[in-house]
Amino acid sequence: GENVEQHPSTLSVQEGDSAVIKCTYSDSASNYFPWYKQELGKGPQLIIDIRSNVGEKKDQRIAVTLNKTAKHFSLHITETQPEDSAVYFCAASINRGDDMRFGAGTRLTVKP
Amino acid sequence: GAVVSQHPSWVICKSGTSVKIECRSLDFQATTMFWYRQFPKQSLMLMATSNEGSKATYEQGVEKDKFLINHASLTLSTLTVTSAHPEDSSFYICSANQYNEQFFGPGTRLTVL
Numbered sequence: 001g002e003n004v005e006q007h008p009s010t011l012s013v014q015e016g017d018s019a020v021i022k023c024t025y026s027d028s029a030s031n032y033f034p035w036y037k038q039e040l041g042k043g044p045q046l047i048i049d050i051r052s053n054v055g056e057k058k059d060q061r062i063a064v065t066l067n068k069t070a071k072h073f074s075l076h077i078t079e080t081q082p083e084d085s086a087v088y089f090c091a092a093s094i095n096r097g098d099d100m101r102f103g104a105g106t107r108l109t110v111k112p
Numbered sequence: 113g114a115v116v117s118q119h120p121s122w123v124i125c126k127s128g129t130s131v132k133i134e135c136r137s138l139d140f141q142a143t144t145m146f147w148y149r150q151f152p153k154q155s156l157m158l159m160a161t162s163n164e165g166s167k168a169t170y171e172q173g174v175e176k177d178k179f180l181i182n183h184a185s186l187t188l189s190t191l192t193v194t195s196a197h198p199e200d201s202s203f204y205i206c207s208a209n210q211y212n213e214q215f216f217g218p219g220t221r222l223t224v225l
Contacts, residue, residue: 036216043116043205043216044156089155097212099146102155 002027004092006103014111019080021106023090024072030092033066033073034100038087047088048075051096080110114140114210118217125196126225132192133220135206141186142208147179150203150219162189196224 003026013019025033031052036044050057050064050073057064061080066073077084087107091100115138125131135145143164148156160181161169168181180192189208193200201224207214 041219041221043118043207043218045216046213095212097144097209097214099158099161100214101158104155105153 002030002092002101004090004101004103006090006106008106009104010107010109012109012111013080015080015082017080019075019077019084019108019110021075021088021090021108022072023074023092023103024070025092025101026071027092027094028071029094032093032096032098033064034091034093034096035062035064035075036089036091036102038089038105044089049096077108080108082110082112084108085110114138114208114213114215116206116208116215116217118204118206118220120220121218122221122223124223124225127197128195130192130194131196131222132190133204133206133222135189135191135208135217137187137208137210137215140208140210142189142210143186144209145183145189146207146209146214147181147189147191148205148207150205152203156205159191164189193222196222198224200224 006023034049038044063076087105090103093100117136119134145162147159150156162183164183170176183189205219207216
């Protein structure tokens with residue numbers, strides 16, 4: 001089955017700096033790669049996603065890149081703000097809407 | 113976007129009792145819902161896929177007789193933790209599928225004493 005690895009487990013940056021979180025996956029059949037933000041005591045919220053036919057996608061300060069050959073994808077957050085502090089999870093599934101396998105999570109702290 | 117609710121948001125129970133957690137899609141119908149479990153500072157682990165009108169599909173290692181799932185309507189799936197033990201204490205999160213996008217509920221924190 002699919003195995004998703006995520007690094008780093010914790011990340012601390014200064015406000016205004018960029019943050020990068022990386023994930024690798026094992027199942028070449030996976031075609032959908034979402035990123036979720038989870039705040040304490042809440043469910044995950046989708047922040048951006050990418051499909052295998054696209055190499056990069058950007059939404060304001062957030063971007064995701066995908067290298068399907070190498071089976072890795074990354075989340076990039078620019079101009080970080082304290083409210084970006086949360087736990088971020090990458091995930092992979094064969095198709096959007098299918099059951100997903102999650103990475104271990106990255107606790108991002110943005111220092112003011 | 114679509115809204116998914118869970119009830120209760122937290123529950124404390126005694127060891128050996130059963131606890132039911134509800135997952136509702138508030139403004140849409142969902143033929144498929146998913147149940148996840150998340151231990152402290154860990155990732156979400158898929159427990160089972162709940163399909164309306166049919167039996168749930170459980171992930172390997174998840175006891176179907178312990179974690180009973182009922183998806184009796186297009187807007188409600190329930191997870192019952194039977195004979196709960198302290199090791200079942202966790203954060204249980206559901207998600208509902210609309211137009212091939214999963215929307216997550218806020219989670220239910222279960223503490224078994």
